[in-house]
Amino acid sequence: MSSIKQFQVTFDCADPWRVARFWCEVLGYVLPPPPEGFATWGEAEREMPPEQRGAWAACTDPSGAGPRLFFQRVPEGKVVKNRVHLDVRVGTGLVGEERVAVLEAECERLVALGAVRLWLLPADDVDESCLVMQDVEGNEFCLD
Incomplete structure (x- = not known):
């Protein structure tokens, strides 16, 4: 019997910190603390x-239950629909x-974030209703 593996979800993007901050707001995640010896990430990056x-940037579930999200800068822009996307579960158990x-309501909140x-x-x-959206760099996701 194999064990369950931890995983992270990685996004290719143009501006990792912008996308990470967006997803922190969407999911209630947090940015990890800067490396030891630095008060801020900006201070660490200057070194x-x-x-x-x-x-790159990352965000994590403060409860430790959800996967880490990792955002890495790539030179090319997004051209086609994602092959994988996140379903953000905001309507679980609700119908009609x-x-x-x-x-x-959640869509309105997220539109205000970009x-x-x-x-x-x-x-x-x-299936019940879901709402298809794009994040701040055009990556598709669903409100489910």
Whole structure:
């Protein structure tokens, strides 16, 4: 029998710190503390070679239950739809209009943070409604 593995979800992006701060707000995650000996990440980055400054950022679940999210700078921009995306569970257990109202309220909060609302997928005979969005760099995700 194999053991369960811990994992992180990695995002390629242009501005790792911007995307990390966005996802901290979405999920209630936190940025990790700066390395020992530094009061801030900005102070720590000033000690790094120029090409490494702003090259990555991370955010973590303060409870330790969720996976770490890692954001790494890449030279190319996003061109096509993500092959993997996050479903942010805000409407669990809700159905119909009550569910849609919760999705729309969270959507409004996230749009104020820089997200983009794409479309609502209405409930059908199999699935409840979900709302498709994009983060601050255009990565798709769903409010579910």
